[in-house]
Amino acid sequence: MENRYQMPRGTFDLFDQDVIVWQKAEEIIREICALYGYEEIRTPVFEATEVFKGENDSSDMVNKEMYTFDDNGGRSMTLRPEGTKGIIRSFVEHKMFGSPDLPRKLFYIGPMFRYGRPQKGRYRQFHQFGVEAIGARDPLLDVETIALGWQIIKAMGISNVKVLINSLGDQPSRSAYRNALKQHFTPHLDELCPDCHRRLEQNPLRVLDCKVDRDRDFFKDAPSTTEYLNEESRNYFDKVLKGLDDLGIEYEIDTHLVRGLDYYTNTVFEVVPKDDDGQQSTIYAGGQYDGLVESFGGGDLCGFGFGMGLERTIALAKEQGGLQVEGKPVDVYVIAIGEVGDYGLRIAQRLRSEGISAVLDYTHRGMKGQFKAAERAQSRVIIIAGEDEVKNNTVNIKDTEKREQITVPSAEMTEKVCAILKGQEE
RNA sequence: GCGGUUGUGGUGAAGUUGGUUAACACUCUGGAUUGUGGCUCCAGCAUUCGCGAGUUCGAGUCUCGUCAAUCGCCCCA
Numbered sequence: 001m002e003n004r005y006q007m008p009r010g011t012f013d014l015f016d017q018d019v020i021v022w023q024k025a026e027e028i029i030r031e032i033c034a035l036y037g038y039e040e041i042r043t044p045v046f047e048a049t050e051v052f053k054g055e056n057d058s059s060d061m062v063n064k065e066m067y068t069f070d071d072n073g074g075r076s077m078t079l080r081p082e083g084t085k086g087i088i089r090s091f092v093e094h095k096m097f098g099s100p101d102l103p104r105k106l107f108y109i110g111p112m113f114r115y116g117r118p119q120k121g122r123y124r125q126f127h128q129f130g131v132e133a134i135g136a137r138d139p140l141l142d143v144e145t146i147a148l149g150w151q152i153i154k155a156m157g158i159s160n161v162k163v164l165i166n167s168l169g170d171q172p173s174r175s176a177y178r179n180a181l182k183q184h185f186t187p188h189l190d191e192l193c194p195d196c197h198r199r200l201e202q203n204p205l206r207v208l209d210c211k212v213d214r215d216r217d218f219f220k221d222a223p224s225t226t227e228y229l230n231e232e233s234r235n236y237f238d239k240v241l242k243g244l245d246d247l248g249i250e251y252e253i254d255t256h257l258v259r260g261l262d263y264y265t266n267t268v269f270e271v272v273p274k275d276d277d278g279q280q281s282t283i284y285a286g287g288q289y290d291g292l293v294e295s296f297g298g299g300d301l302c303g304f305g306f307g308m309g310l311e312r313t314i315a316l317a318k319e320q321g322g323l324q325v326e327g328k329p330v331d332v333y334v335i336a337i338g339e340v341g342d343y344g345l346r347i348a349q350r351l352r353s354e355g356i357s358a359v360l361d362y363t364h365r366g367m368k369g370q371f372k373a374a375e376r377a378q379s380r381v382i383i384i385a386g387e388d389e390v391k392n393n394t395v396n397i398k399d400t401e402k403r404e405q406i407t408v409p410s411a412e413m414t415e416k417v418c419a420i421l422k423g424q425e426e
Numbered sequence: 427g428c429g430g431u432u433g434u435g436g437u438g439a440a441g442u443u444g445g446u447u448a449a450c451a452c453u454c455u456g457g458a459u460u461g462u463g464g465c466u467c468c469a470g471c472a473u474u475c476g477c478g479a480g481u482u483c484g485a486g487u488c489u490c491g492u493c494a495a496u497c498g499c500c501c502c503a
Contacts, residue, residue, distance in 0.1 A: 006493080065502085112503080116502075127503090206501095310503080365455085367463085387461095
């Protein structure tokens with residue numbers, strides 16, 4: 001058979017059992033968000049390009065990986081590559097900063113788009129769940145937010161993970177550190193790999209992460225983030241760590257941890273499996289953004305949030321035996337034999353109106369085939385309607401567990417089926 | 427965006443140094459069982475090997491291109 005169409009690279013179809021698994025994951029997310037007082041927000045999947053791309057944005061995600069296009073009115077639009085920026089836009093546009101109840105705690109679930117080379121756990125259309133707590137600056141808010149994600153992945157059956165955490169300091173600390181790194185590495189420019197040349201220009205913090213050069217001598221005495229934290233940032237970070245200790249959340253300070261996005265300040269973190277195998281293993285990650293809201297014109301408010309990659313999270317949960325779902329058996333499977341017209345449909349509709357799920361067989365095949373189909377549907381009850389039944393206005397009701405069959409007047413059908421289904425629950 | 431590996435039916439897969447009708451298993455469809463499934467036994471189901479071109483008397487098997495998946499880099503959820 002010729003395959004004329006296929007899904008775009010880096011996308012996937014979700015169906016059968018997988019959909020149920022995803023629904024279950026989303027259910028867990030919604031329940032736990034409610035426990036923490038987070039409310040859902042749904043923003044557009046595309047926004048004006050400027051929402052995502054700031055003036056001096058240095059991240060690859062923004063500069064190389066966005067789906068940007070001109071709409072028919074000639075405006076530049078971009079499919080959202082992440083959740084935070086759109087939420088901040090919305091927060092400011094609707095003047096949520098004026099609320100007496102800050103921080104505003106919002107969560108979102110939905111597709112995100114990045115144009116990169118797909119791999120396992122890395123798609124062009126992928127799905128993120130994320131939270132944002134906007135309008136407060138408190139180390140315990142950082143801790144609580146990390147804990148929210150932690151509770152969610154635990155509820156999905158994920159264990160053996162840890163938090164990697166670091167502090168970038170406030171904006172002054174951060175830029176001081178950035179300059180220090182640049183100064184430190186510039187004399188060694190000739191010895192650095194090509195990737196590091198680029199990094200040094202765009203995002204000097206990432207040089208520290210280089211897999212090619214990391215063992216060189218001049219890396220060992222490179223300045224460390226923690227040395228550049230001022231008193232306030234230092235104290236803030238200590239309180240975050242203390243809070244994680246108190247909640248029993250396992251973490252590891254990683255002074256090389258830098259997030260890809262430009263807007264982070266102070267706390268940044270990433271949650272990864274402990275026996276770190278794949279490259280795309282980060283489950284959820286985020287941090288504080290002090291200054292983002294202001295850059296959108298919303299006043300001097302601090303925020304904290306994270307994004308969780310659902311494909312990765314669900315895959316990991318399944319690997320570890322979590323998110324098990326059962327098939328969804330149908331209550332009644334209606335078999336039609338011979339010319340019965342709409343008799344079967346009328347039966348099914350009467351059952352459905354009583355809240356009993358019913359599926360009709362439209363294949364016009366033999367009885368054996370229809371019974372097999374009923375078996376695949378895992379139906380508890382099979383109703384057989386043939387020409388004799390139509391004539392006498394009766395139905396044959398078969399209990400698939402007891403393998404007993406009764407013939408009753410059509411009027412008593414619902415009652416008898418209910419009795420069988422009830423027996424099943426006991 | 428760069429490099430490596432892979433690509434045979436609904437599924438899992440055999441396919442030897444290129445040689446006539448693409449093994450086997452599961453599933454599915456029909457029958458044995460004239461209106462009753464889960465066991466058993468028969469029978470059937472890929473004009474075609476991701477797609478396109480080339481080499482050859484002849485290609486699933488070789489070459490090139492292309493698409494896709496996957497691994498590493500980059501980046502990140």
